[in-house]
Amino acid sequence: xxxxRSLLLGVVAVGFAALVHAAEPIKVGLLTxxxxxFADMGRLIDAGVKAYVKAHGDTVAGxxxxxxxxDTTGPAPEVGKRLAQELVVRDQVDxxxxxxxxxxxxxxxxxxxxxxxxxxxxxxSSSNITDKIPYGVRYSFxxxxxxxxxxxxxxxxxxxxxxxxxxxxxxxxDCENAFKDGFTSNGGTIVESVRTPLKSPEFGPFIQKVKDAxxxxxxxxxxxxxxALNVVKTYYERGLDKAGIRLVILxxxxxxxxxxxxxxxxxxxxxxLHYSTAHPTAENKKFLxxxxxxxxxxxxxxxxxxxxxxxxxxxxxxxxxQNGDLADGAKTLDILANLQFExxxxxxxxxxxxxxxxxxxxxxxxxxHNGRLxxxxxxxxxxxxx
Amino acid sequence: MIGNFLGVLFDGIAYGSLLxxxxxxxxxTMGLMNxxxxxxxxxxxxxxxxxxxxxxxxxxxxxATLPVAFIATALMGVVLERTLYQRLYKATPLDQVLFSIxxxxxxxxxxxxxxxxxxxxxxxxxxxxGQVHLLGLDLGVYRLFLIVIVVFVTAALVYLVDRTRFxxxxxxxxxxxxxxxxxxxxxxxxxxxxxxLGSGLAGLGGGLGIDVLGLDPSFPFKYxxxxxxxxxxxxxxxxxxxxxxxxxxxxxxVAGKYYAPQIGAFVIYALMVVLLVLFPAxxxxxxA
Numbered sequence: 001x002x003x004x005r006s007l008l009l010g011v012v013a014v015g016f017a018a019l020v021h022a023a024e025p026i027k028v029g030l031l032t033x034x035x036x037x038f039a040d041m042g043r044l045i046d047a048g049v050k051a052y053v054k055a056h057g058d059t060v061a062g063x064x065x066x067x068x069x070x071d072t073t074g075p076a077p078e079v080g081k082r083l084a085q086e087l088v089v090r091d092q093v094d095x096x097x098x099x100x101x102x103x104x105x106x107x108x109x110x111x112x113x114x115x116x117x118x119x120x121x122x123x124x125s126s127s128n129i130t131d132k133i134p135y136g137v138r139y140s141f142x143x144x145x146x147x148x149x150x151x152x153x154x155x156x157x158x159x160x161x162x163x164x165x166x167x168x169x170x171x172x173x174d175c176e177n178a179f180k181d182g183f184t185s186n187g188g189t190i191v192e193s194v195r196t197p198l199k200s201p202e203f204g205p206f207i208q209k210v211k212d213a214x215x216x217x218x219x220x221x222x223x224x225x226x227x228a229l230n231v232v233k234t235y236y237e238r239g240l241d242k243a244g245i246r247l248v249i250l251x252x253x254x255x256x257x258x259x260x261x262x263x264x265x266x267x268x269x270x271x272x273l274h275y276s277t278a279h280p281t282a283e284n285k286k287f288l289x290x291x292x293x294x295x296x297x298x299x300x301x302x303x304x305x306x307x308x309x310x311x312x313x314x315x316x317x318x319x320x321x322q323n324g325d326l327a328d329g330a331k332t333l334d335i336l337a338n339l340q341f342e343x344x345x346x347x348x349x350x351x352x353x354x355x356x357x358x359x360x361x362x363x364x365x366x367x368x369h370n371g372r373l374x375x376x377x378x379x380x381x382x383x384x385x386x
Numbered sequence: 387m388i389g390n391f392l393g394v395l396f397d398g399i400a401y402g403s404l405l406x407x408x409x410x411x412x413x414x415t416m417g418l419m420n421x422x423x424x425x426x427x428x429x430x431x432x433x434x435x436x437x438x439x440x441x442x443x444x445x446x447x448x449x450a451t452l453p454v455a456f457i458a459t460a461l462m463g464v465v466l467e468r469t470l471y472q473r474l475y476k477a478t479p480l481d482q483v484l485f486s487i488x489x490x491x492x493x494x495x496x497x498x499x500x501x502x503x504x505x506x507x508x509x510x511x512x513x514x515x516g517q518v519h520l521l522g523l524d525l526g527v528y529r530l531f532l533i534v535i536v537v538f539v540t541a542a543l544v545y546l547v548d549r550t551r552f553x554x555x556x557x558x559x560x561x562x563x564x565x566x567x568x569x570x571x572x573x574x575x576x577x578x579x580x581x582x583l584g585s586g587l588a589g590l591g592g593g594l595g596i597d598v599l600g601l602d603p604s605f606p607f608k609y610x611x612x613x614x615x616x617x618x619x620x621x622x623x624x625x626x627x628x629x630x631x632x633x634x635x636x637x638x639x640v641a642g643k644y645y646a647p648q649i650g651a652f653v654i655y656a657l658m659v660v661l662l663v664l665f666p667a668x669x670x671x672x673x674a
């Protein structure tokens with residue numbers, strides 16, 4: 001009896017193995033923070049990936065796409081490296097997609113490049129990140145890319161004297177320099193630059209300093225989330241708007257949490273970014289619909305979700321063009337680095353030399369739209385290099 | 387110039403008031419009960435979530451949510467004290483720290499599960515927003531409101547601990563449990579109530595703090611250092627010490643950020659080092 005049972009089990013096991021082999025899926029390893037203080041980012045990116053699969057099916061060129069998710073917990077280079085290794089060695093993924101910060105993107109990048117597996121950067125936004133990842137292609141944006149046009153816009157719209165306020169670490173300083181660059185090269189003057197500590201629960205004193213210095217406008221970038229909400233709130237609470245100091249801010253700081261907490265106050269704020277939910281194209285409508293379906297309308301998508309969605313689009317395209325055969329990692333990378341397609345944000349082009357994304361940047365204004373507040377685009381700067 | 391300085395002073399006092407409101411609960415549990423409760427921030431965050439939920443889901447006005455936050459977290463405090471905390475009263479401080487930090491991790495995960503990882507929106511009533519022009523200064527209305535609350539809370543606490551029968555029982559129970567029990571004081575009940583008071587104050591501070599500090603599940607960790615700083619510098623258990631420490635740290639933090647933004651965030655820590663070297667037991671601490 002026992003023998004018969006183990007024989008049967010053996011047959012079932014062999015049959016199962018054969019079945020698995022026949023339908024072997026394409027595996028995508030997704031690294032993003034699902035827990036910890038940045039869990040929100042993970043949620044947005046995860047939903048972006050799911051939205052693409054929802055809208056385009058889970059099979060390409062006869063092969064099923066399987067997404068294996070791993071939690072980076074936040075900006076953690078060691079964790080990123082370990083997870084990338086596990087995904088490459090144990091799970092044998094065909095693609096790595098990293099929706100996290102620069103540190104873990106870079107360490108996952110060394111693993112991907114050594115294993116010759118293409119890595120899609122769908123969030124990290126430091127300059128020149130793909131230089132350091134030979135097998136990396138970026139589908140998100142760089143801070144420089146979205147900030148420089150905003151500086152130029154401010155100068156061209158009659159603002160002469162400005163102050164900047166940024167968070168005192170890599171991306172903040174990138175933003176400060178890029179804004180200064182765009183603003184001063186068009187005739188503006190930065191009278192003072194304030195940097196706030198990365199852990200700064202209280203913006204009052206910094207904003208008060210700006211109020212007392214009386215510039216015409218203030219440029220702000222701090223990490224989105226609680227800091228962004230606090231700095232904008234403090235701006236209004238201290239009456240800088242009434243004192244005639246305009247706020248010019250990067251678009252990633254002005255989204256749902258700010259609208260929810262401040263409401264109509266923020267109407268008229270001018271920001272720059274490469275994506276707005278109000279972007280009026282069929283591609284965006286399709287994205288928004290799929291996103292609402294996978295999240296049950298619980299959250300609103302952001303540019304992070306769009307980058308993840310586009311990363312999946314690139315993967316689908318690379319699989320399709322090679323008829324499901326991904327044996328040659330270098331060839332797959334070549335396809336990924338030469339793509340251009342219509343994204344929910346507009347047309348994006350990957351520059352094959354830098355493997356980085358070239359895209360339009362929009363100047364937007366907070367306005368009532370579709371029955372709620374949205375960032376409505378009113379000026380487009382096409383083909384901005386990262 | 388002088389206007390600037392007064393403005394900074396006002397902001398510093400307001401910020402210090404908030405630090406006091408959240409820190410005083412910790413000072414009560416740490417100083418009066420000798421329990422190192424690192425989960426204090428979790429109680430504060432719970433208070434904040436009670437406020438937000440009452441406001442946004444049930445439509446309760448902001449001011450009315452504050453007592454609700456106090457009572458809800460106080461009740462939660464009693465339940466946890468009876469079921470968990472009281473088992474560790476005689477444990478070493480290290481065990482208490484490990485226990486309460488574990489509790490904090492669980493609270494953070496639980497809050498993420500229930501309310502999600504995002505910032506919670508809070509809209510203050512109109513009459514608490516904006517600025518008023520007083521004596522040539524622009525003063526934030528909400529900050530004035532915080533200062534007023536602190537005056538009341540401090541007065542009430544001092545009265546409670548120094549002047550009431552309950553306060554005397556607490557002080558007696560802390561100094562000598564056996565003797566107090568022998569005199570007919572129900573030490574368990576006194577400790578449970580004290581713990582409830584500490585937790586309730588944390589919840590009140592958490593609710594009041596949402597507008598200034600924000601609220602998301604990582605709150606207990608983000609501000610833990612500040613609470614501990616206030617209690618360590620002030621001297622655990624001393625209401626006056628906590629108040630003075632919170633105000634001094636608040637003023638120096640704000641002034642540092644205003645006058646020297648490059649090193650602004652560091653000022654508060656430098657001050658802590660200096661004060662602790664000068665007063666190892668805290669400004670008003672009991673001599674060990």
